[in-house]
Structure formats: C-alpha cells, structure tokens
Amino acid sequence: MGISAGEFLGFLNLTWQALVMLVIGGVLIWLGIAKKVEPVLLVPIGFGCVLANIPLGGVAEPGGFLAVLREAGIHTEIFPLLIFIGVGAMIDFEPFLQRPYTILLGAAAQFGIFGTFFLAYLLGDGWLQVLDFSLKDAASIGIIGSADGPTSIYVATVLQSKYAAAIVVAAYSYMAMVPIIQPPIIKAMCSKEERALKMPSVAGTISQRRKILFPIITVLVVGLLAPKATPLIGSLMFGNLLRECGVVERLFMAAQNELANIVTILLGITVGGMMSGTEFLRPETILVFILGIVAFSLDTVAGVLLGKLMYVLSGRKVNPMIGACGISAFPMSSRVVQKLGLEANPHNHLLMHAAGANTAGQIASVVAGGVMLMLVPIFS
Amino acid sequence: MLNALWIALLGMAIIFAVLGILLLVMVFLGRVVKPKDNQEKKDR
Numbered sequence: 001m002g003i004s005a006g007e008f009l010g011f012l013n014l015t016w017q018a019l020v021m022l023v024i025g026g027v028l029i030w031l032g033i034a035k036k037v038e039p040v041l042l043v044p045i046g047f048g049c050v051l052a053n054i055p056l057g058g059v060a061e062p063g064g065f066l067a068v069l070r071e072a073g074i075h076t077e078i079f080p081l082l083i084f085i086g087v088g089a090m091i092d093f094e095p096f097l098q099r100p101y102t103i104l105l106g107a108a109a110q111f112g113i114f115g116t117f118f119l120a121y122l123l124g125d126g127w128l129q130v131l132d133f134s135l136k137d138a139a140s141i142g143i144i145g146s147a148d149g150p151t152s153i154y155v156a157t158v159l160q161s162k163y164a165a166a167i168v169v170a171a172y173s174y175m176a177m178v179p180i181i182q183p184p185i186i187k188a189m190c191s192k193e194e195r196a197l198k199m200p201s202v203a204g205t206i207s208q209r210r211k212i213l214f215p216i217i218t219v220l221v222v223g224l225l226a227p228k229a230t231p232l233i234g235s236l237m238f239g240n241l242l243r244e245c246g247v248v249e250r251l252f253m254a255a256q257n258e259l260a261n262i263v264t265i266l267l268g269i270t271v272g273g274m275m276s277g278t279e280f281l282r283p284e285t286i287l288v289f290i291l292g293i294v295a296f297s298l299d300t301v302a303g304v305l306l307g308k309l310m311y312v313l314s315g316r317k318v319n320p321m322i323g324a325c326g327i328s329a330f331p332m333s334s335r336v337v338q339k340l341g342l343e344a345n346p347h348n349h350l351l352m353h354a355a356g357a358n359t360a361g362q363i364a365s366v367v368a369g370g371v372m373l374m375l376v377p378i379f380s
Numbered sequence: 381m382l383n384a385l386w387i388a389l390l391g392m393a394i395i396f397a398v399l400g401i402l403l404l405v406m407v408f409l410g411r412v413v414k415p416k417d418n419q420e421k422k423d424r
Contacts, residue, residue, distance in 0.1 A: 100406040107392075107399045114388040121384040135384065210413045214406070221405055225398045364399055371394045372387075379383035 013055035017277025024280075025049030025272065028169075038176040041149070041268050045169060048272020059273065066273030069266055074164075074274075077157055079267040080150035081235040086260025087150070087362075088239025089252055091330065093214060095356035098202040101310075102322070102357040106364030108306035109326025110145070112299030113368050116291050117142025123287065131284050137161045139376045141288055144171045145295030146365035147178070147329040153267070154232060155369045159376060165274035166285045170292035178332040181293065185300045186324050186340055194311065196345035197319045199353045211244040222367055229370020236366060299327045303357075319350055325357035328365035334358045 006012045028046030032039035052060035060066045073079035096102060120141045124133025133141065140161035143152050152171035156164040174181065186195075215237035223230040242252040307323025321340060325333040334354035341350040 097406065097410075100403050100410070103399045103403045103406070104396070107396045110395055111392060114391045118384050118388045122381065126381045126384050138384065139387070207413060210409060213409060213413065217405055217409065218402060221402045222398060225401065226394065363402075364395065367398050368391070368395055371391050371398075374394075375387045375391055379387050 008056070010055045010057065015055070015277060017281050018053040018055055019277075020281060021053040021275060021277040022050055024275070025053065028272075038172055040264055041172045042176075044265055044268025045172070045272040045275075048269035049275040050272075051269075052273040052276050060276055066270055069270040070273060073263075073266055074153065074157055074270055077154055077231070079263055079270070080154040080157075081231055082259060082263045083150045083267060084232060084235035084366075085239040085242075085255050086263065088215070088236040088241075089243045089255035090260070091240060091359055091362065092243075093240060093359050094206050094211070095352045096359040096363075097206045097210065097214060098204075099353065099356040102326070102353075102360040103364065105303055105306055105310075105323045105326035105357045106328075106360035106362075107326070108323065109299045109303035109328075109361055110364050110368040111302035112145030112295040112297070112327075113142045113365075113372065114145075115142075115298040115302075116145050116295035117372075119294065120287075120291050131287055132162070133284065133287075135380055136376060137163055139372050140164065140167055141291050142295060143167070143369060143372060144174065144288075144292040145299050146368055147171070147175055147296060147299065147327045147333075148362070148365045148369075149175065151232060151328075151365055151369040153271070155372055158373055162279075163284060163288050165271060165280060166288040167292075168271045169275070170289050173289075174292050174296050175329045175332065178296070178327070178329045179336050181296050182300050182324055182327075182333065182336045183340060185297060186304060186321055186337070189301065189304045189308070190320050192344050194308075194320050195340055195343070196348055197311075197316065198345065198348050199317065199319050199322075199350060201352070208244065208246065212241065212246075215241040215244065218363065222363075222370070226367055226370045226374060228373040229367050232366040232369055233363070236362070296327070300324045303327060303361075319348075319353065322350060322354050322357045325354040326361045326364065328358070328361040330358045330362055331355065333361070 025046045028042045031037040032042035058064045117138050120133050121138035124131045136159040140156035140159050143155040149172045156167045219237045222233045303323035303326035307320035310318040311320040321337045337354040338351040341348040
C-alpha cells in the first residue's frame with residue numbers, strides 16, 4: 001500500500017510545541033471551569049487551542065473550520081465589532097452621565113497603552129532590537145492596556161500584528177486578573193484616609209431623552225474628531241441606542257444575549273485556533289504577557305494620579321481610588337474600588353462613582369484604539 | 381524611536397482633547413435637556 005502510520009496517526013506527528021500548546025489549552029479550560037476565570041472566553045479559547053494543535057487535524061490550516069472563521073470574522077474585523085454591539089446593549093451609562101467629569105479619568109487611564117507601546121518599541125525595532133517588535137507590533141501590544149478584548153483584537157488585526165493571538169489572550173486574562181493587579185497599586189498610592197473618603201451621592205436620575213441622545217452625540221463627536229474609532233464607537237453606541245431607545249426591545253434583547261453569545265463562542269474558539277505552537281511559542285510571546293501587566297499597571301497608576309489631582313482640586317470631594325476605574329475592565333475594576341473603599345470605611349459605598357469612571361473608561365479605550373490606528377500609519 | 385515618542389505624546393493629547401470635547405458636549409446636553417424633563421414632570 002505504501003502508506004506509513006505517521007501519515008494518519010496524530011500522536012506520531014506530535015511535536016513538543018504542539019504538546020506544550022495542548023497543555024496550555026488544557027490550563028485555559030481548567031482556569032475557566034475550575035477557577036471561574038473569564039469562563040465565557042477562556043473555555044472556548046482553550047478548546048480552540050486544543051483543536052488547533054492536534055496533529056493532522058487540520059482545523060486551523062487553510063480550509064479548516066477555524067481558519068475559515070479566522071478569515072471571515074477576525075481578518076475582516078467583524079467579530080470584535082459585533083461583540084461591541086452586544087457590549088453596548090449591556091452597559092448602562094447612567095453612572096457616567098451623572099458624573100461626566102469621570103471621562104477625564106478614563107482618558108488618563110489610557111496612559112498604559114502609550115507607555116507600554118513606547119517600551120515595547122524600545123525593546124524592539126526602536127532601539128535595543130532584542131525582540132522582533134515592529135512599530136505596528138508595539139502598538140498592538142500597547143493596546144492590551146485598553147483592558148478591552150474587542151478593541152485589542154480589532155487594533156491588532158488592523159495593524160496585522162504577528163502577535164495577535166498572544167495579545168488577545170493576554171488582554172482577556174489580565175481583565176480577569178484586575179482584582180489581583182489593581183489593589184496593591186491602589187493601596188500603595190492612596191493612604192487609608194484617602195481610601196476611606198466618602199463621596200456625595202448624585203441627586204436625580206438621567207432622563208430617557210438624554211440617554212437616547214448620548215449614543216448618537218458620542219458617535220458624532222468621536223467619529224468626527226477621531227474617525228478611525230468610528231467602527232468601534234459606532235458598534236458600541238449602536239448597541240447602547242438599542243438599549244435606551246425603548247422601542248426595539250427584541251433587538252436589544254437579541255444584541256445583549258443571542259448576538260453577544262454567538263459571537264463570543266465564535267470569537268473565542270477562533271482566537272484559540274490562532275494559538276498554534278509554531279506561532280505562539282517564541283520568546284516574544286512571554287514578553288507580550290509581561291508588557292501586558294505593565295500596561296494594566298500603568299493604566300492604574302495614571303488613573304489614580306489624576307484621581308489624586310481631582311481629590312485636591314475638588315477640596316477632597318473625589319475619592320482618588322475611582323481613578324483606577326478609568327481602565328475599561330468593566331465591571332471588575334468598579335468592584336475592586338468598592339471593596340477597597342469598604343475595607344477602609346465600612347460605610348463607604350463607591351460603586352456607582354466607580355462605575356461612572358469605569359463606563360467612561362470603556363469609551364476612552366475605544367477612542368484610544370482609534371487614535372492608535374490613526375497615528376501609527378502616519379509615523380510608520 | 382522619536383516617532384514612537386511622538387505617537388505616545390500626540391496619542392494622549394488627542395485622547396484628552398476628544399474626550400474633553402465630549403465632556404463639554406455632555407455638560408451642555410445636561411443643561412439643555414433638563415428643563416424639558418422638568419416640564420414633562422409638571423405636565424404629568
């Protein structure tokens with residue numbers, strides 16, 4: 001017959017890279033199921049990783065179903081945009097609309113993106129050249145600091161980064177690790193007295209008319225000033241308009257449930273399919289993960305610093321900790337600040353203030369992604 | 381390296397500018413829309 005066993009038995013073709021990736025896929029599934037770390041994402045990502053690294057399976061090779069999904073959903077940038085419609089439908093921006101000044105905390109907390117981008121470029125083609133990081137790769141790595149999975153995928157894909165898979169996995173993993181990353185930084189930067197500071201509650205609610213106008217006006221302002229952010233902010237705000245307009249209940253429910261769930265499944269398993277051993281296992285991947293932590297930390301530091309400035313300028317009416325929520329990891333970051341506030345003062349409920357900064361951070365991270373996409377081609 | 385520095389500095393400046401303008405618009409919107417809401421309440 002002239003056929004050897006190696007041509008049809010997968011385990012005879014198992015390389016060490018594939019073996020390591022199978023273990024990594026297993027760990028991601030374990031983290032999702034046993035440790036409840038972002039299970040909605042890590043379970044599909046882990047399973048996609050396992051599928052992609054089964055020798056001779058061919059699911060991630062040209063023509064394989066994960067390759068087809070990658071081509072159709074990631075390379076076209078459709079998946080992250082569809083996810084954003086769902087995210088927009090899920091988010092209630094009322095805490096932000098009650099405290100619009102928190103948008104400045106969102107802006108400050110994007111510093112991690114640009115600080116990390118600069119650092120990555122210095123390590124790569126910019127100066128030291130110890131790693132294979134081009135300007136576009138560095139920008140894609142920096143965008144981990146957006147603390148926003150869809151934005152990270154979108155920017156890394158548009159910039160055609162070699163490290164897209166590692167960037168996406170890092171972004172989602174660190175979002176889940178916000179309760180571990182942020183508290184030590186916040187505690188180091190804010191005294192107990194500052195953490196214990198109660199903030200006055202905001203009187204009144206936001207009218208429905210204002211809630212309806214908000215997504216439309218935000219798209220116009222951001223789109224006209226930073227047009228590259230239009231797909232991201234447009235999807236996010238479209239989802240939010242469905243939520244707030246009150247006349248398309250079915251579409252709103254579909255956006256936040258069916259659409260978000262289906263695309264999350266497809267996106268997760270496709271990202272997992274991008275984690276083939278030969279592409280994923282290189283020294284740069286480890287650096288991408290280290291730089292991801294740097295990005296999240298810098299975000300937190302910059303947000304708290306502006307929070308401290310507001311604390312001083314407002315005559316001690318703003319708790320500086322809410323600056324840490326300018327990071328877009330919603331709602332984990334708000335919960336962290338609420339918990340730290342209660343630890344310092346059992347009567348200190350900061351959740352709504354923190355949620356205001358957190359939802360503002362969602363908008364700011366999208367703008368940051370658009371700004372990166374605007375500037376990188378100009379300076380390349 | 382200088383181009384990366386420019387991207388970082390300009391990037392942060394543009395973000396603050398865009399979001400600062402959005403903040404002003406939101407504050408303006410809050411002032412414009414509020415009186416009508418109060419009127420609605422009175423009508424009810």
